[in-house]
Amino acid sequence: MSVNDPKEAAAHLLAYLRQLKNDRGAMADLRCALNPTKLFRAWPLLARVGGIDNPRIGTIAGLFAYHPDETQTGNLGTTCRHLAAENKSFDGRFRRLLSCDREEICERLRPVVLAAKAKGIPINYEELYADLCYWGNNVKARWAREYWGAPEGEETAALALSEATP
Numbered sequence: 001m002s003v004n005d006p007k008e009a010a011a012h013l014l015a016y017l018r019q020l021k022n023d024r025g026a027m028a029d030l031r032c033a034l035n036p037t038k039l040f041r042a043w044p045l046l047a048r049v050g051g052i053d054n055p056r057i058g059t060i061a062g063l064f065a066y067h068p069d070e071t072q073t074g075n076l077g078t079t080c081r082h083l084a085a086e087n088k089s090f091d092g093r094f095r096r097l098l099s100c101d102r103e104e105i106c107e108r109l110r111p112v113v114l115a116a117k118a119k120g121i122p123i124n125y126e127e128l129y130a131d132l133c134y135w136g137n138n139v140k141a142r143w144a145r146e147y148w149g150a151p152e153g154e155e156t157a158a159l160a161l162s163e164a165t166p
Helices: 006-020 024-034 043-049 055-066 076-086 090-098 102-119 125-133 137-148 154-164
Strands: none
Touching: 006 024, 006 043, 006 055, 006 125, 024 043, 024 055, 043 055, 055 102, 055 125, 076 090, 076 102, 076 125, 076 137, 090 102, 090 137, 102 125, 125 137
C-alpha cells in the first residue's frame, strides 16, 4: 500500500474491508479497533493493511465494521447534513467535529457513523480516509460547504462583492 497517496491507500483498505464484510467474526474484531482496551483484537486484521500503528486506518476499519454501507459521493459534511435534516440539534455536534485537532477527530467519528447507520445513510469511507490524512482547515472548509450547502465558489463571489463595495 502506498503511504504517500491517501486515495490509493483508501482504495486498497476499502477493497480489503469489503472482502471481510460478510465475516461476522472479522467485523467484530475490527470494531475493537475503536476501543483502546480491545484494540489488540483488531491487530491481526489491521496488520495486513499497515494499520497497527496508524490510527486513521484503525478508525476507518472500525467504523466500516459498524456501518459497512458505502457511497462514492460526498464527504462527511454531506452525511452530517442528511443527519441534521431530521435532528436540528445535530448542528452542535457537527461544529464540534470541525473544532477537533488531528488526534481528536478519529475519536469523535464513531457517534456520527452510528447515527448514520441508524438512519440508513451511507458513508464515503474512501473520502473520509483521505480527509483524515489531510485533516486541517481545507478539509474542514469542504465539510462545512457540504453541510451548510455553500457552493464551491461562493466565498470567492462574496469576497469579490465586498471588495467592489466602497
